[in-house]
Amino acid sequence: MVDNELKSLSLNGNQKRSNYISWDEYFMSIALLSAMRSKDPSTQVGACIVNQEKKIVGIGYNGMPNGILDDDVPWGKESTNELENKYLYVCHAELNAVLNRNEAHSGGCTLFTTMFPCNECAKVIIQAGIKEVVYYSDKKNGTESNQAAKYLFNKAGVSIRYDFMFLILCVCFHRKFTPTNRTININLN
Numbered sequence: 406m407v408d409n410e411l412k413s414l415s416l417n418g419n420q421k422r423s424n425y426i427s428w429d430e431y432f433m434s435i436a437l438l439s440a441m442r443s444k445d446p447s448t449q450v451g452a453c454i455v456n457q458e459k460k461i462v463g464i465g466y467n468g469m470p471n472g473i474l475d476d477d478v479p480w481g482k483e484s485t486n487e488l489e490n491k492y493l494y495v496c497h498a499e500l501n502a503v504l505n506r507n508e509a510h511s512g513g514c515t516l517f518t519t520m521f522p523c524n525e526c527a528k529v530i531i532q533a534g535i536k537e538v539v540y541y542s543d544k545k546n547g548t549e550s551n552q553a554a555k556y557l558f559n560k561a562g563v564s565i566r567y568d569f570m571f572l573i574l575c576v577c578f579h580r581k582f583t584p585t586n587r588t589i590n591i592n593l594n
Contacts, residue, residue: 428459429568432517433541439466439498440519444475445491447482452502452518454511454535462508465501469494499526503533511535520544521565524553531561539566 426434432453439451443466454463469475478494487493496504499522503511512534516522521543522530530538538558545551558565 436517442466450498450520452498455515463502463506465498467498523550527554527557537564
């Protein structure tokens with residue numbers, strides 16, 4: 406009897422709203438928000454690992470290793486002395502997302518990242534069992550690191566996906582969220 410009542414249930418205009426963001430937009434927004442935590446003056450990257458149940462299992466952004474004060478290391482990238490550049494010190498967002506997982510297993514998960522991973526992060530992603538990488542920017546496209554990462558992903562069966570709509574999402578995201586170091590102001594106009 407209950408089944409028959411449910412079949413004839415009328416919603417009378419009480420349907421869900423239709424202008425909500427997709428899961429991909431939601432998870433990329435989390436990656437974008439995470440990137441805003443980075444202290445790097447030139448490159449802010451965020452990453453978000455999601456399991457098959459659409460649950461976030463890891464988040465990270467590019468920054469110094471735990472226990473290292475941000476003011477104790479260089480953030481530049483132009484010095485001829487490599488020890489005075491950030492590259493030897495910064496942990497990438499993808500690495501931090503894998504290390505910060507709240508689950509031991511990330512097999513079959515999807516990684517959302519604001520920048521296409523380098524070859525070193527590609528190795529970590531593959532070792533973690535992540536099966537898909539969704540990215541927003543590929544600004545290092547054509548570099549040896551980028552080519553090696555794409556080669557590794559291809560050989561390991563990790564799918565990579567870019568969606569132009571993320572560009573629109575990023576622009577809208579940065580217009581609505583303004584960090585003030587204590588709160589996030591959301592402009593709804």
